[in-house]
Amino acid sequence: MTEPTGPPNTDPAVLDGGGPPEPADRPLVELRDLRVHFPIKRGVLLDRTVGWVHAVDGVSLRIERGSTYGLVGESGCGKSTLGKTVLRLEKPSSGSVVLDGIDMSRMSGEPLRRMRRRMQMVFQDTLSSLDPRQSVESLLVEGLRAHGMDEGGGRTERRLRELLSAVGLPASALRRYPHEFSGGQRQRVGIARALAVEPELVVADEPVSALDVSVQAQVLNVLRDLQDEYGLTYLVIAHDLAVVRHVADRVGVMYLGGLVEESDSDELYEQPLHPYTRALLSAVPVPEPEVEDSRERILLSGDLPSPADPPSGCLFQTRCPWRQPGVCDVERPEPREVGEGHRVACHYAERIRDGTLPGGPAASAG
């Protein structure tokens, strides 16, 4: 059972599953008003739906070919659900997921399997995502076999060696088991496994958050080198803003299932406009003591509302220091362009930027 979420998508590109001729620079991934709502079940047989968790609630974005899109936001804001829906591991409740001009939202069976081969996922927790009883060789071959790419004999063996070398592991790793590796090496195995089927898109969900800081940069560099070498497109999901800044060309900030701000990475970090983004960034310590002492800190009041009961109006209004009664609690702002390629879902983005809006953070500097 799915929650009624509005009229079906009548875009012809979406309906015929193919798509009209589009410019050569069309994005590899396009999400159009994507919603993923999970039913909340009650009753002995869990047969009553008593509500809906709005895990992803109307997200539109584009990921350009060969680029890295970083998705940030605190735990529970819907990042992983969005990532899984891009891979069609979750089904959209409404809206669409378009890969290379082809709408996958309602695909199933063989066509979906073929599309899935073009995309792979790298997980946070390699210990649980890699079967401990399988050697690296068997893990990689399994990935190839699942997509009919195990050619057998010397060619497969050569391919496996190439993959390991691409992620900086020796060929001897083939005969070892996941628990014999360090966290960073295991993540390299996870990346090699994802690359085995030559995907175009890799969704990396918290790819380094289980690793020591010293190892994080190494793994991120491996991802970047592979992107250069194979022209990969990445969706990198992370709660850590520093990680996203390190790798992303473009960044989207999620809050309660919605995209509240999106822009090129440098712009977002230098001039965050949405109050939530500003609060997130203001919580990141700065290494220089003079800057650290005087920087603005925006403390958010209240808890994250439940995605099963999102607030009226702006999703962020219950915690926003700039909240304007009568507007923010009434009307949900759609993301709109406030600078080149810089979209913000806030009624007052420009006035907050210019410092002309009454209110603002109660927290003091220092």
Ligand SMILES: Nc1ncnc2c1ncn2[C@@H]1O[C@H](COP(=O)(O)OP(=O)(O)OP(=O)(O)O)[C@@H](O)[C@H]1O
């Ligand atoms: N299969 C599911 N059934 C019901 N609710 C779900 C399901 N998957 C996720 N949710 C809920 O959807 C919301 C978004 O979860 P999601 O895991 O996407 O967020 P997240 O930002 O990735 O958080 P985290 O970083 O903690 O994984 C949460 O409230 C979560 O409990």
